Amino acid sequence: MKDSDxxxxxxxxxxxxLVNNTVPEMPKDKRTKAYKEWVKKYGQKTSDSNEIPEMPKDKRTKAYKEWVKxxxxxxxxxxxxxxxxxxxxxxxxTKKSGLDKLVSDFIEKIESDDWFNKRKDIEELRSKIxxxxxxxxxxTDEFKKSKSLFFQTLKTYSFKKKRYFKDLSSNQKENLExxxxxxxxxxxxxxxxxxxxxxxxxxxxxxxxxxxxxxVPITERNNIWETYRHHVSKFYDFLHLNRDLRELDFKHNYExxxxxxxxxxxxxxxxxxxxxxxxxxxxxRLWKNELGPxxxxxxxxxxxxxxxxxxxxHSKRQNFQKEISNIQQxxxxxxxEVIFRMRDLVKSVPNSHSDWQNKIKEFDxxxxxxxxxxxxxxxxxxxxxxxxxxxxxxxxxxxxNFYKNQKKELKKSIEMKKALIMEIQKxxxxxxxxxxxxxxxxxxxxWKKIGYLPRKISNSLWDEFRPLINRFYDILKSGAINLxxxxxxxxxxxxxxxxxxxxxxxxxxxxxxxxxFKSTISEWNSLDSINLNSNNILxxxxxxKINSILKSLDLKNDExxxxxxxxxxxxxxxxxxEMNKKLQFIxxxxxxxxxxxxxxxNNLEFFSDSSSDNPLFKxxxxxxxxxxxxxxxxxxxxxxxxxxx
Numbered sequence: 001m002k003d004s005d006x007x008x009x010x011x012x013x014x015x016x017x018l019v020n021n022t023v024p025e026m027p028k029d030k031r032t033k034a035y036k037e038w039v040k041k042y043g044q045k046t047s048d049s050n051e052i053p054e055m056p057k058d059k060r061t062k063a064y065k066e067w068v069k070x071x072x073x074x075x076x077x078x079x080x081x082x083x084x085x086x087x088x089x090x091x092x093x094t095k096k097s098g099l100d101k102l103v104s105d106f107i108e109k110i111e112s113d114d115w116f117n118k119r120k121d122i123e124e125l126r127s128k129i130x131x132x133x134x135x136x137x138x139x140t141d142e143f144k145k146s147k148s149l150f151f152q153t154l155k156t157y158s159f160k161k162k163r164y165f166k167d168l169s170s171n172q173k174e175n176l177e178x179x180x181x182x183x184x185x186x187x188x189x190x191x192x193x194x195x196x197x198x199x200x201x202x203x204x205x206x207x208x209x210x211x212x213x214x215x216v217p218i219t220e221r222n223n224i225w226e227t228y229r230h231h232v233s234k235f236y237d238f239l240h241l242n243r244d245l246r247e248l249d250f251k252h253n254y255e256x257x258x259x260x261x262x263x264x265x266x267x268x269x270x271x272x273x274x275x276x277x278x279x280x281x282x283x284x285r286l287w288k289n290e291l292g293p294x295x296x297x298x299x300x301x302x303x304x305x306x307x308x309x310x311x312x313x314h315s316k317r318q319n320f321q322k323e324i325s326n327i328q329q330x331x332x333x334x335x336x337e338v339i340f341r342m343r344d345l346v347k348s349v350p351n352s353h354s355d356w357q358n359k360i361k362e363f364d365x366x367x368x369x370x371x372x373x374x375x376x377x378x379x380x381x382x383x384x385x386x387x388x389x390x391x392x393x394x395x396x397x398x399x400x401n402f403y404k405n406q407k408k409e410l411k412k413s414i415e416m417k418k419a420l421i422m423e424i425q426k427x428x429x430x431x432x433x434x435x436x437x438x439x440x441x442x443x444x445x446x447w448k449k450i451g452y453l454p455r456k457i458s459n460s461l462w463d464e465f466r467p468l469i470n471r472f473y474d475i476l477k478s479g480a481i482n483l484x485x486x487x488x489x490x491x492x493x494x495x496x497x498x499x500x501x502x503x504x505x506x507x508x509x510x511x512x513x514x515x516x517f518k519s520t521i522s523e524w525n526s527l528d529s530i531n532l533n534s535n536n537i538l539x540x541x542x543x544x545k546i547n548s549i550l551k552s553l554d555l556k557n558d559e560x561x562x563x564x565x566x567x568x569x570x571x572x573x574x575x576x577x578e579m580n581k582k583l584q585f586i587x588x589x590x591x592x593x594x595x596x597x598x599x600x601x602n603n604l605e606f607f608s609d610s611s612s613d614n615p616l617f618k619x620x621x622x623x624x625x626x627x628x629x630x631x632x633x634x635x636x637x638x639x640x641x642x643x644x645x
Contacts (some may be wrong), residue, residue, distance in 0.1 A: 102125060105125055106129060118501060173216075175213050183231055186206055250294050327375060336384070491534060497523075513550070525574060602623075
């Protein structure tokens, strides 16, 4: 059994116990009181008031559930006891990026069973996360959550490392004591007056125990091995008269060393050179520390064979390291190049929002490119991240300074646009339409010249400004300038009616839409009328609003077209002039299509080959069919108008 594996497993087990023994978060005053009761009921007090005392597992589980039930908090479970979330509670997985992705990878590696072998990757991720935290100015909830989760996980990682090395040190000390005891027992064999065969049997047992004992502290490793080997040699010397026993041991050691050599030779077939190197080191440790001597006639040959197999792995390792070194050097150059381009961006400071937005996008691309380059030497990686952090900070400072000044300009622009809205509103309210036509045009030009505003603010102001402009020109066109007070009220009421019109049903059919708009038109027609020109403009505005709503609905195009036509006809029922114009338009359309169809019919008579295989004949026939379908379409609409006339 490998000592590091046993320590790793033990550390993992201890971590699970710690999780199961952790008191849920609660207010300090409540926690202190509760903890005293806990200690009194279940065990001895520990140094940390948030740590549950050690106790038998069955008792601890029951006690912990009582603790959670009595004092509240989210129950903490280990990976083994954690229940899979139900479909109801599960959330869809989202693609992670940036800090979220880094923290997620950090947690995944720390929680893995082989976390100890991933320490290099963990430390690299830790460095990247720290750099990201230092360079970022984000204050979103997601960012804060990831930051908090990182520091919590970092505490867990520190604890696991501390516990691992503590346990490793403790185990190595215990192993040292065991090996010292075994050496003493081997020493004592020499002074025992006993049959050599029985002594050798006892020696074999002690030797097996020695091989099964784990590693000792590195400072004592050579010393304890030399001491062991010395006393083993003395024991062999003591038994030198019994040559058979020694030869038997030599034979055993020979067979075991051959097995080690064969395993070493198989390592050449492994693609993962890192794993192969690690396995080879383990084999060398077994060769040196676990196995005794062989006869001199075999010793050199075995060692040469073992060395030859080892050299193949060493050569591969050297080539691999050289290749990795070249890649790391190339990646370093790439990162340096990206940083150089980032510095170039920082040098030029834009003077407009649009230019800044383009520069931010370009800078973000470079950041992503920088972060995508992996695998650097630790010292060079640290230098790159420091340079990256500095240039990012410079860029953010420059950007923030611009937008601080921009806020003042934005405030001024908002005030200017609000002043224009108030001015045109006053013109309409005071009914000073005719004399302010040129001024309204000037207001529109002034509006365009006002500087940049954020989209949301700009749209909000535009939604106030545009209806006023439209209303001004509607009044100007309609002749409503000289409307009476009563007519002006009617005009305003109908305008408000149009502005407020909306279809809010989430689930609907064509019939629902038709019913809604026919009801709307009926309500519209019940409102008082004013002069013809004004009514026509208002009706046209209502029709535009209806078509705009229809366009936004989830209906088929032909359904929208039919509804639009029927509603238009419904709106024109009380306007015979406009209805007649519509009627004449459709009649002209039908007449034009009929003439076109007759022309194509005449053309068919000139074809000598009128079979369906003739492409020209086929093409003309298709056109005739298309035109006839259009004629049928317009005739149906004509019938509808005639029925409503």
